Amino acid sequence: xxxxxxxATLVGALTSVAVAQAPNPKDISGYWELTYMDSQHVxxxxxxxxxxxxxxxxxxxxxxxxxxxxxxxxxxxxxxxPRPLDIRQTEKMVVVAAEINAATRYIYLNxxxxxxxxxxDPTTNGDSIAKWEGDTLVVDTLGFDPNKGVTAIxxxxxxxxxxxxxxxxxxxxxxxxxxxxxxxxxxxxxxxPHTYEFRYSRLPRDYEARLPLNCDPFDExxxxxxxxxx
Amino acid sequence: MHVKVFAAPAAxxxxxxxxxxxxxxxxxxxxxxxxxxxxxRLDTSGSGSFGGLTANFARAVLxxxxxAKIKPQRDPDDVDPDNRPHKAGEPYIVTQGRCxxxxxxxxxxxxxxxxxxxxxxxxxxxxxxxxxxxxxxxGREHPPLSRISSAGLxxxxxxxxxxxxxxxxxxxxxxxxxxxxxxxxxxHLTERYxxxxxxxxxxxxxxxxxxxxxxxPxxYFFDFERIPADSYAFENWCDSGDPLQRQSVVPPExxx
Numbered sequence: 037x038x039x040x041x042x043x044a045t046l047v048g049a050l051t052s053v054a055v056a057q058a059p060n061p062k063d064i065s066g067y068w069e070l071t072y073m074d075s076q077h078v079x080x081x082x083x084x085x086x087x088x089x090x091x092x093x094x095x096x097x098x099x100x101x102x103x104x105x106x107x108x109x110x111x112x113x114x115x116x117x118p119r120p121l122d123i124r125q126t127e128k129m130v131v132v133a134a135e136i137n138a139a140t141r142y143i144y145l146n147x148x149x150x151x152x153x154x155x156x157d158p159t160t161n162g163d164s165i166a167k168w169e170g171d172t173l174v175v176d177t178l179g180f181d182p183n184k185g186v187t188a189i190x191x192x193x194x195x196x197x198x199x200x201x202x203x204x205x206x207x208x209x210x211x212x213x214x215x216x217x218x219x220x221x222x223x224x225x226x227x228x229p230h231t232y233e234f235r236y237s238r239l240p241r242d243y244e245a246r247l248p249l250n251c252d253p254f255d256e257x258x259x260x261x262x263x264x265x266x
Numbered sequence: 267m268h269v270k271v272f273a274a275p276a277a278x279x280x281x282x283x284x285x286x287x288x289x290x291x292x293x294x295x296x297x298x299x300x301x302x303x304x305x306x307r308l309d310t311s312g313s314g315s316f317g318g319l320t321a322n323f324a325r326a327v328l329x330x331x332x333x334a335k336i337k338p339q340r341d342p343d344d345v346d347p348d349n350r351p352h353k354a355g356e357p358y359i360v361t362q363g364r365c366x367x368x369x370x371x372x373x374x375x376x377x378x379x380x381x382x383x384x385x386x387x388x389x390x391x392x393x394x395x396x397x398x399x400x401x402x403x404x405g406r407e408h409p410p411l412s413r414i415s416s417a418g419l420x421x422x423x424x425x426x427x428x429x430x431x432x433x434x435x436x437x438x439x440x441x442x443x444x445x446x447x448x449x450x451x452x453x454h455l456t457e458r459y460x461x462x463x464x465x466x467x468x469x470x471x472x473x474x475x476x477x478x479x480x481x482x483p484x485x486y487f488f489d490f491e492r493i494p495a496d497s498y499a500f501e502n503w504c505d506s507g508d509p510l511q512r513q514s515v516v517p518p519e520x521x522x
Contacts, residue, residue, distance in 0.1 A: 065385045105507030106365060108396055122400060124383045124390045126302055131383045131390055133398035140392040142381070142499045151498060159501035184503060241387060244409075245400040247417045253506040254362060 062168055064130070064205055067243045068214050068236035069120040076116075078232040081192035084225055095194045099186045104262055106137055106251035110160020110185030111177070111195065112218065114138035115234065122245055123214075130166060130173070137251045138185075143175050150178050158197060160185035173205040190218075191232055193225045212238050297429030298384035300461040304493035305380045305468055316377060323486040326447035332479030335450075339442045354520065357513035365504035365511075372418040373399070373435065373455065374444065374472070378502065379493060382431075382459070389424060389431060395502040401433050408436050411451050420455070431459040447474050447484045466492045 070076065102109070115121070119135035125145075132141035143164040150156070151163050158181035166175040180187075180195045187194040195201075199222040206215045214236040221229045252258065311318035328336070343364045352358050375393075383390040384403075391399035401422045408414075414421045414437030424433040435455040443449050453476040461468045471487040474480060505511055 065387075101507060105505060107505055107507075108501075108503070122388075122390065122398065124385045124388065126383060126385065128302060129383070131381070131392060133390060133392055133400075134396070137396050139395050139501045140381075140398060140499070144498065157500075159503075161501060163498070241404065242406065244421075245398070247415055247419060248396050250417075252364075254364060 061171060061207065061211075062173070063125055064123055064173065064207060064214055065125045066214075066241075067120045067122055067239040067245070069239055070116065070118070070234060071237050075235045075237070076190070076232070077234075078191045081189065081220075081230040082227040083193055084223065084227050087193065087225055092194075095187060098183065099188050099194075100262075102184070102186050104253070104259070106253040108160055108185055109136065109138040110187075111141070111162060111180065111201070112189055113186045114141060114161070115216065115218070116190065119246070119249065120239055120243065121236070130175075133245075135246055135248050137248055150176075153179070158182075158184075162201070171206060175201075175203040175205065177201040177203070189220055189230065191230060193220065193222070193230060195220070196222055196224060198222055198224055208235070214238065293429050294426035297426050297431060297461070298389075300429065300465055301382045301389075301431055301459055301468070302384055303382065304497065304499065305375075305382065305490040306493060307375050307377055307380070308489045308491050310489055319488075320444050320486070323445035325445050326443065326474070326484040327481040328446070328448070329477075329479060329481055332448055332476075335440075335448045335479065336442075336446075352515075352517050354517050357516045359512045360515050361512055363506050363508070363511035365506045373420070373438070373457075375470075375488065375490075379499065380490070381499060384431070389433075392499075393502075394500045395504075401431075408434075411437055414451065416451065420451075427458075429461070431457075433457040433459070443474055443484065444472070445484070445486055448479050449474060450476070450479070452476060453479060468492070 114132065114134050114136070117134045117136045117138070122133040124131045124133075128144070128146040130143040130145065132143070134140075139159070139161055141161045141164065143166045145166050147165045148167070150165060156163050156179050158179050160181055162177040163179040164175050164177040166173055168174075178200055180197060180199050182196040189195060199220060202219045202221075204217040207213070208215050215233060216236070217231060217233045219229050219231040220226060307316070309316050309319060311322060313319065341361070343361045345359055345362060347360070348358050378394050381392045383392065387402065387404040389401040389403055391401060399419055399422060401424045403424050403426070406423060408421050408423060416437075416439045418439050420435045420437035422433050422435040424431055426432070433456065435457070436453070437451050438449050438453065438455065440450045441448070449455070453474055456473040456475065458471045459468060460471070468490040469487050470490065471485060473483050473485040475483045
């Protein structure tokens with residue numbers, strides 16, 4: 037009888053350990069990289085008639101200045117990084133650290149409402165909150181700064197102070213791929229919500245993160261390259 | 267009967283072993299839960315600018331070889347000092363206005379918030395701008411120094427010790443260390459992150475070890491306070507293209 041209790045307790049304890057160590061299908065932690073050519077499915081955005089050629093040119097000039105002076109890039113450029121993203125998830129948040137000149141992204145899982153507009157100073161990454169819907173992490177972002185960083189959105193258009201972004205993160209292929217569907221909504225920029233998908237490949241666990249790419253705004257060779265006509 | 271006699275102690279031993287493992291994991295998990303979140307460095311000296319903080323640290327005791335290495339440090343962004351008097355309200359340039367970097371020396375937090383993100387394989391240390399420290403907790407070892415970038419953050423691995431995070435770093439670039447120390451890529455930096463029982467205060471103890479440089483390990487600590495539960499990470503903005511970025515000194519009107 038006692039032996040039976042011991043065995044039952046032991047099985048229970050070992051089961052607890054096994055459960056604790058099982059991979060979590062809702063954990064997107066890891067190093068993720070966009071592979072060359074075949075990882076981005078981006079249709080052309082349907083732009084609002086108010087977005088004229090002149091508006092696009094003015095926005096492109098602002099983005100150029102941000103690149104020229106090594107400003108932090110922000111969303112959505114950080115998610116299109118040519119170097120791997122380190123995405124780490126805890127109970128309270130998801131953090132996205134890039135190896136490019138972009139501020140770390142903080143996505144809050146422990147908050148159900150955005151920071152009040154009266155308090156939040158708009159940023160290049162905006163204010164992001166998230167929740168799990170089944171096996172999909174749904175990230176909702178508001179509070180973008182329209183004048184800082186690179187504002188261009190893949191497929192056309194740009195972010196403004198009124199832009200709303202919803203991202204849907206989902207693991208595919210037994211966790212080896214991370215699909216992120218981006219949907220941008222902004223009546224001043226898009227006629228219809230603009231959706232595209234990136235698929236990131238998981239890097240081996242022994243990947244060693246590198247320092248962010250150096251960007252020197254006072255590098256004269258770089259400046260000449262950026263400003264000269266080809 | 268014999269089976270029962272031997273099975274029960276065996277099961278007990280297995281269970282104790284399993285529970286010990288669970289307990290050890292719980293210590294690490296408890297430590298991770300306690301550390302997670304945002305922290306700001308405290309000005310325990312009360313100077314208002316952290317100015318008196320490091321002055322109270324015990325000075326490094328250097329070997330002759332270590333003392334010979336010490337040389338003046340200058341921020342590469344500084345411009346030659348303009349020593350002429352400046353009128354009140356007249357701005358003058360003391361820096362090129364270059365943006366970037368990851369805090370003093372790359373490893374010591376400054377007054378901006380520090381965020382600690384512990385996960386199974388890695389602890390991520392982030393700030394409110396670009397860059398991060400990636401602290402590997404998966405049991406890997408440091409690579410040869412020749413494979414570590416000399417750009418500043420070195421290579422860090424960590425273990426959990428009774429809920430404290432203990433980070434070992436090598437491969438830092440050569441340069442000065444707080445309170446009269448020096449470092450080379452061979453120098454080991456040990457950081458112990460300890461959260462107080464109240465969960466609201468944290469101490470990071472820095473210990474520099476290098477027999478070529480230090481007579482004894484050189485140690486000091488910084489204290490931190492957890493940011494409020496309803497707070498969030500800000501975003502540092504710096505624009506090297508803004509001329510005001512360089513005009514960092516403007517003498518105020520002087521009182522009679």
